[in-house]
Amino acid sequence: MGKAALIAWREIRWEIFGDRGAVIRTGFFALLPILFVLSGRGTGSGGPNDISILVLALQSTLIPALSGVALIASTFTQEKENGTLVPLLASPVRDLDIVVGKLLGMVGPVMVICTGSLTVYYVLGLALFGAARVREALPPQILFALLVVAFLYLITAGSWVLIIAAIVRTTRAGQQIAGLTIGLSAALFAVLGVAAARIADGWALVGLGVAFVVADVVALEVARRVWQRGEVIGRL
Amino acid sequence: MIDVRDLSRSFGRTAALDHVSLRVEPGEIVALLGPNGAGKTTASRIIAGILAPSEGDVLVDGISVRADPHRVRQRCGMVTDQPSLYERMTLRAYLGFFCHLYDVAAAGKRTEELAELLGLADRLDVRLGAFSRGMKQKVAIARGLVHDPPVLLLDEPATALDPETARSLRSFIVSLRARHRAILLCTHDLDEAQRIADRVVVLYRGRVAREGLTGALRADSHPRFVVSFTGDAAIARDALARAGVKAEPASSENGYAALRFDADEPGTTNPAVLRALLDGGLRVVTLVREERSLEDAYFAIVAEARSPEERNG
Numbered sequence: 001m002g003k004a005a006l007i008a009w010r011e012i013r014w015e016i017f018g019d020r021g022a023v024i025r026t027g028f029f030a031l032l033p034i035l036f037v038l039s040g041r042g043t044g045s046g047g048p049n050d051i052s053i054l055v056l057a058l059q060s061t062l063i064p065a066l067s068g069v070a071l072i073a074s075t076f077t078q079e080k081e082n083g084t085l086v087p088l089l090a091s092p093v094r095d096l097d098i099v100v101g102k103l104l105g106m107v108g109p110v111m112v113i114c115t116g117s118l119t120v121y122y123v124l125g126l127a128l129f130g131a132a133r134v135r136e137a138l139p140p141q142i143l144f145a146l147l148v149v150a151f152l153y154l155i156t157a158g159s160w161v162l163i164i165a166a167i168v169r170t171t172r173a174g175q176q177i178a179g180l181t182i183g184l185s186a187a188l189f190a191v192l193g194v195a196a197a198r199i200a201d202g203w204a205l206v207g208l209g210v211a212f213v214v215a216d217v218v219a220l221e222v223a224r225r226v227w228q229r230g231e232v233i234g235r236l
Numbered sequence: 237m238i239d240v241r242d243l244s245r246s247f248g249r250t251a252a253l254d255h256v257s258l259r260v261e262p263g264e265i266v267a268l269l270g271p272n273g274a275g276k277t278t279a280s281r282i283i284a285g286i287l288a289p290s291e292g293d294v295l296v297d298g299i300s301v302r303a304d305p306h307r308v309r310q311r312c313g314m315v316t317d318q319p320s321l322y323e324r325m326t327l328r329a330y331l332g333f334f335c336h337l338y339d340v341a342a343a344g345k346r347t348e349e350l351a352e353l354l355g356l357a358d359r360l361d362v363r364l365g366a367f368s369r370g371m372k373q374k375v376a377i378a379r380g381l382v383h384d385p386p387v388l389l390l391d392e393p394a395t396a397l398d399p400e401t402a403r404s405l406r407s408f409i410v411s412l413r414a415r416h417r418a419i420l421l422c423t424h425d426l427d428e429a430q431r432i433a434d435r436v437v438v439l440y441r442g443r444v445a446r447e448g449l450t451g452a453l454r455a456d457s458h459p460r461f462v463v464s465f466t467g468d469a470a471i472a473r474d475a476l477a478r479a480g481v482k483a484e485p486a487s488s489e490n491g492y493a494a495l496r497f498d499a500d501e502p503g504t505t506n507p508a509v510l511r512a513l514l515d516g517g518l519r520v521v522t523l524v525r526e527e528r529s530l531e532d533a534y535f536a537i538v539a540e541a542r543s544p545e546e547r548n549g
Binding site: 003015018083086093094 | 284306307312314316321325334338
């Protein structure tokens with residue numbers, strides 16, 4: 001997987017940190033938790049309850065992840081449009097290395113943003129909602145679970161949009177379909193999460209987590225199969 | 237060495253290549269010519285191991301693209317008509333990245349060597365987005381050479397280059413031939429092909445319309461001659477017509493009147509032309525064989541390859 005790591009490193013170093021605009025846009029994610037905390041302050045007489053604190057933490061973590069899916073789609077479609085995919089496909093790199101490298105190159109930075117956003121929310125929450133309340137509502141295992149959920153979501157949705165990106169020809173089409181995927185996946189995620197929380201004292205959530213992991217594996221395998229370079233190049 | 241064997245490739249119902257065979261030996265430049273859609277790019281992509289053939293096979297250095305495309309990619313250097321660079325990267329980082337993809341030992345040294353070779357040594361730490369079109373194309377060539385491949389596939393490498401850069405590129409390609417590289421040059425530029433190619437393969441609608449040595453293709457068509465003389469061109473034309481030779485006006489370098497005519501049998505036709513002109517009171521100054529360009533030969537080959545329906549409509 002050395003070449004996948006190389007491709008991922010190039011994405012991070014040159015396409016993200018090499019683009020000042022991207023870095024500035026990323027900085028806006030830091031504003032989200034501040035807004036959430038400020039909005040949560042006015043909830044009820046004694047501030048937000050435990051569920052509200054959890055929901056706001058979930059939003060702080062997952063909203064950057066949702067945007068990451070669009071990034072994953074655009075990293076492929078832009079390469080197709082610019083023609084830079086051809087030299088990459090002409091090099092002795094396995095199809096799987098390209099898929100995984102591209103995916104990691106976007107998932108890595110987005111996970112850093114998710115973690116940063118959650119951290120900012122947590123620290124602000126401690127100061128404004130009260131340390132005891134926030135520690136009770138967001139114990140370390142919950143914080144860890146939120147990040148795992150964001151990671152699994154990114155891999156699953158990212159793999160599916162990779163499949164789409166292999167098929168469509170333009171960045172615009174890729175982004176439109178990625179937007180649709182984000183909307184549908186967020187709605188599905190919310191419905192399944194609420195439903196699972198009400199079944200068997202919440203134990204169904206564990207089953208949902210397992211289903212997520214299985215969906216990850218399936219999505220990656222389908223992406224690998226669709227991303228046969230011969231088929232991709234045939235659509236350029 | 238490239239050995240294309242009975243290669244076909246279809247996209248849906250469209251046949252991009254139809255049973256194409258050709259060879260490129262080490263130390264040889266073969267130009268793949270043909271109009272748009274003839275299948276040149278498809279052929280080069282299959283040879284490069286990035287597009288699977290529908291039928292047939294390609295051997296690159298004896299390795300089948302069907303059996304082991306990964307090893308074929310290690311042996312091919314590909315240069316496309318568009319430089320297609322990651323423009324946020326510096327030249328050093330860009331070539332270093334591709335050196336690592338091709339498992340080149342001492343990537344830093346190789347990067348500096350290539351930059352020196354292509355006259356870009358002073359721009360190693362400049363972002364590629366700031367390069368001119370010609371410099372970007374040089375970078376694309378350097379990218380194709382990072383692993384010093386035995387086979388080079390050049391797809392319109394001189395597109396949009398100024399004449400000086402295009403000329404230096406041609407010299408560079410010729411120098412690679414001297415280093416025993418097998419070079420397949422896909423091009424629309426017939427002048428470029430005529431200058432550097434040893435052999436020419438003309439594709440038309442996915443099929444090989446003609447293949448041969450560049451010089452042989454040029455000489456293959458009917459021999460043409462230009463006769464220059466003093467006197468009235470109309471009288472000369474009538475005199476030739478009476479002798480059974482159809483002639484058309486031509487320009488002569490020495491400022492005399494001139495006519496051009498085809499002569500399948502010059503030993504018979506040319507004396508008849510001279511006699512007719514002299515009998516008509518004209519003074520013949522020169523009679524020379526006209527050198528046909530590859531362009532003339534190419535158009536004749538493509539015209540022959542066209543179906544009767546295409547020719548009529």
